[in-house]
Amino acid sequence: MITLLSTWTFGVALGLVALGMFVSYRLFSFADITTDGSFTLGAVVTAVLLVWEVDPAIATLAGMAAGASAGACTGLLHAVLGIEPLLSGILMMTALASVNLVVLGQSNRPLSGTITLFDRADAALLSTVGQIGFSGAAASEAARLGFVLLTATVAVVLLYLFLRTKLGTAMRAGGNMPTMARALGRNTGAMTVAGLAIANALTALSGSLVAQYQGFADVQMGIGMIVWGMASVFLGSALVGSVGLGGAIIGTLAGSVTFRLLVATALRAGLDPDWLKFTTAVVVLAALVVPRLLVRGSQSAAAR
Amino acid sequence: MLEVVAATVTFSAPGSPLIRAVNGVSFTVPAGMFVVMIGTNGSGKSTLLGSIAGTVRLNGGTIRLAGCDVTRWREDQRARFLGRVFQDPRAGTAANLTVLENIAVAACRGRRVGLSWATTRALQSAAAERLAAIAPGLETRLDQPIGSLSGGQRQIVTLVMATWHRPDLLLLDEHTAALDPAAADRVVQATARLVRDHNLTALMVTHSLTQAAALGDRLLLVHRGQIAFDVQGIAKRRLSVDELTERFNRLRSADQLDETAAKTLAERYV
Numbered sequence: 001m002i003t004l005l006s007t008w009t010f011g012v013a014l015g016l017v018a019l020g021m022f023v024s025y026r027l028f029s030f031a032d033i034t035t036d037g038s039f040t041l042g043a044v045v046t047a048v049l050l051v052w053e054v055d056p057a058i059a060t061l062a063g064m065a066a067g068a069s070a071g072a073c074t075g076l077l078h079a080v081l082g083i084e085p086l087l088s089g090i091l092m093m094t095a096l097a098s099v100n101l102v103v104l105g106q107s108n109r110p111l112s113g114t115i116t117l118f119d120r121a122d123a124a125l126l127s128t129v130g131q132i133g134f135s136g137a138a139a140s141e142a143a144r145l146g147f148v149l150l151t152a153t154v155a156v157v158l159l160y161l162f163l164r165t166k167l168g169t170a171m172r173a174g175g176n177m178p179t180m181a182r183a184l185g186r187n188t189g190a191m192t193v194a195g196l197a198i199a200n201a202l203t204a205l206s207g208s209l210v211a212q213y214q215g216f217a218d219v220q221m222g223i224g225m226i227v228w229g230m231a232s233v234f235l236g237s238a239l240v241g242s243v244g245l246g247g248a249i250i251g252t253l254a255g256s257v258t259f260r261l262l263v264a265t266a267l268r269a270g271l272d273p274d275w276l277k278f279t280t281a282v283v284v285l286a287a288l289v290v291p292r293l294l295v296r297g298s299q300s301a302a303a304r
Numbered sequence: 305m306l307e308v309v310a311a312t313v314t315f316s317a318p319g320s321p322l323i324r325a326v327n328g329v330s331f332t333v334p335a336g337m338f339v340v341m342i343g344t345n346g347s348g349k350s351t352l353l354g355s356i357a358g359t360v361r362l363n364g365g366t367i368r369l370a371g372c373d374v375t376r377w378r379e380d381q382r383a384r385f386l387g388r389v390f391q392d393p394r395a396g397t398a399a400n401l402t403v404l405e406n407i408a409v410a411a412c413r414g415r416r417v418g419l420s421w422a423t424t425r426a427l428q429s430a431a432a433e434r435l436a437a438i439a440p441g442l443e444t445r446l447d448q449p450i451g452s453l454s455g456g457q458r459q460i461v462t463l464v465m466a467t468w469h470r471p472d473l474l475l476l477d478e479h480t481a482a483l484d485p486a487a488a489d490r491v492v493q494a495t496a497r498l499v500r501d502h503n504l505t506a507l508m509v510t511h512s513l514t515q516a517a518a519l520g521d522r523l524l525l526v527h528r529g530q531i532a533f534d535v536q537g538i539a540k541r542r543l544s545v546d547e548l549t550e551r552f553n554r555l556r557s558a559d560q561l562d563e564t565a566a567k568t569l570a571e572r573y574v
Contacts, residue, residue: 162419165421165422169401169409172400180406186417187380
């Protein structure tokens with residue numbers, strides 16, 4: 001029970017990376033490798049502030065802000081200096097590896113003895129989950145899941161509402177067809193910078209939450225996050241198909257949870273953890289190819 | 305109103321002589337005038353259009369829109385004055401966004417975008433009204449992704465978007481060239497109607513001599529980076545496709561003559 005709840009909590013928390021990837025990759029077609037670095041950045045900034053006994057809410061927001069500025073830097077490399085997306089992200093990720101190490105001061109830092117957002121959630125939600133029938137360790141775990149669900153819901157709703165405003169719609173247009181957006185007076189460079197800032201703020205929030213949830217920050221924890229995000233985005237669109245903006249955003253989050261469940265099931269069924277990344281790559285490939293094959297299949301069926 | 309003064313654009317490739325794509329061109333389009341521009345391939349008409357839109361930097365000269373010197377302005381800043389329709393129907397619209405969302409972005413042309421709703425009910429009814437007036441049937445597709453529309457339909461929506469707020473200059477860059485003849489015809493009719501009904505100032509580049517003869521108050525023929533022929537008023541109205549074709553051919557054969565002469569000279573004396 002606790003393992004299942006924990007799987008869900010991780011899936012939802014990492015779903016925020018997927019949301020970030022949705023913004024950078026789906027809306028701006030920007031395969032943003034900064035993700036690996038900004039996930040860790042969010043975690044280490046929050047961790048250090050927590051050790052300094054800063055309020056966990058402020059520490060989390062600071063982690064997000066750090067992620068946003070990392071994303072903005074990547075955007076500036078691309079928009080101002082004309083460096084191609086992939087390379088901008090690689091440069092930023094490499095630079096962040098040092099930044100993260102310096103900020104954390106060591107390669108791994110436990111958060112035992114600090115007050116995290118999850119401690120707050122325990123206190124606030126324990127009585128509620130008790131009423132639904134959870135008790136003991138499971139209750140605490142359920143409260144934590146409730147908290148990340150709440151955070152993710154707020155993020156999803158805010159992102160959706162933002163993308164429906166004039167600014168958000170113009171940003172989507174700029175990511176989709178820059179020629180059109182410029183012809184209508186939009187500064188597409190500035191929009192890319194803002195888009196990547198939002199994307200990496202979400203990623204850093206995810207890193208911050210994961211660090212607080214697992215009780216430590218590690219400079220290696222962001223490795224592979226971009227693939228995780230991509231997998232969730234592709235799996236999400238494979239799950240929900242081509243629907244509107246709201247559906248696509250929720251699908252992305254659902255993709256992350258599904259993916260986490262798949263991974264947990266595979267590990268429990270005896271998958272050698274050494275093969276985990278390989279399996280991830282295969283799942284991404286499948287999520288990319290299978291929907292396309294299905295479409296082709298239905299088209300040829302219609303042709304007949 | 306558009307003023308182009310001594311506009312010059314040069315390209316240089318290493319090892320080859322300087323090419324003057326636009327060579328000291330000056331012309332004025334007064335408010336309310338519909339100008340059609342034609343030219344041979346490589347004549348510099350696309351470069352000239354780009355320098356007005358802000359995608360090509362001038363090496364010399366001045367561009368003024370509505371009396372404002374925009375020579376050093378970026379493309380997105382010039383959008384305050386310009387409505388643009390491109391040759392490629394995909395370039396003027398964002399395929400993943402709905403028709404209404406595309407129009408919402410156009411409704412913000414030259415204005416600040418804030419955190420108010422993009423697609424309000426007021427915008428929806430205004431969009432339905434304008435689409436119904438120019439292409440009946442399109443108003444039922446406001447909530448569909450614009451990528452699901454045909455090329456001709458997309459160009460008509462782009463026209464509506466470009467003229468949503470009255471532009472000081474409507475720039476049409478061979479906007480029917482990528483369409484099949486029937487769709488091109490519909491788009492040309494929609495263009496002519498919009499320009500006439502709203503008394504727009506427009507500059508249209510075209511490859512079609514038929515369109516060039518039939519449309520507009522004035523015709524500019526660009527050749528070798530300069531304006532080789534400029535006709536307006538009664539003379540423009542009387543201009544036939546045949547006469548235009550002949551002028552075109554004369555310029556082309558003059559070119560060929562020049563090339564042959566240069567080659568002969570090179571062979572004999574160099």
